Amino acid sequence: MDVVLEFLILKKNMMKNLWIIAVLFGLISCKSEAQQEERKTRAYKVQKTESEWKAELTQEEFNILRKAGTERPFSSPLDDVKESGTFVCAACGNKLYETKHKFDSGTGWPSFDRAFDGSLAMSSDRDLGYERSELLCGDCGGHLGHLFDDGPRETTGKRHCINGVALKFISKQKK
Numbered sequence: 090m091d092v093v094l095e096f097l098i099l100k101k102n103m104m105k106n107l108w109i110i111a112v113l114f115g116l117i118s119c120k121s122e123a124q125q126e127e128r129k130t131r132a133y134k135v136q137k138t139e140s141e142w143k144a145e146l147t148q149e150e151f152n153i154l155r156k157a158g159t160e161r162p163f164s165s166p167l168d169d170v171k172e173s174g175t176f177v178c179a180a181c182g183n184k185l186y187e188t189k190h191k192f193d194s195g196t197g198w199p200s201f202d203r204a205f206d207g208s209l210a211m212s213s214d215r216d217l218g219y220e221r222s223e224l225l226c227g228d229c230g231g232h233l234g235h236l237f238d239d240g241p242r243e244t245t246g247k248r249h250c251i252n253g254v255a256l257k258f259i260s261k262q263k264k
């Protein structure tokens with residue numbers, strides 16, 4: 090009888106612990122509904138339906154720009170661009186960054202210390218369990234990347250960590 094009682098108590102404690110772990114995991118890993126709603130309700134110059142974006146963007150661009158995905162580090166050829174020019178939003182063509190404000194952060198993503206004035210919108214996300222500043226295209230609301238305070242001290246001290254897939258590069262030579 091004692092063995093059965095001990096087994097039932099152990100089982101009850103295990104179920105309680107599993108439930109607590111499941112709730113904590115859910116709180117940490119899911120995207121905030123408020124964050125998603127904020128992105129949908131903000132008025133942007135370029136407004137398209139999800140199906141219109143899907144038709145215009147590659148699958149990878151759609152995942153990053155419209156679903157806030159992240160490309161693999163060191164996978165973007167734009168990380169190595171040093172040529173003078175402008176980086177624009179891959180979805181709508183909004184001018185975002187100039188090469189002269191790009192720097193090698195060693196993170197594997199194109200990094201900039203500043204953008205064109207008024208070219209970005211900001212939001213916040215808790216995708217990793219803590220709050221981060223999310224950078225969005227100011228014209229279409231596409232997810233670009235995140236803002237960190239570990240950029241070059243001699244300039245702004247900011248690092249705009251941007252998914253290369255979210256950008257297109259326009260060389261100054263080709264203008």
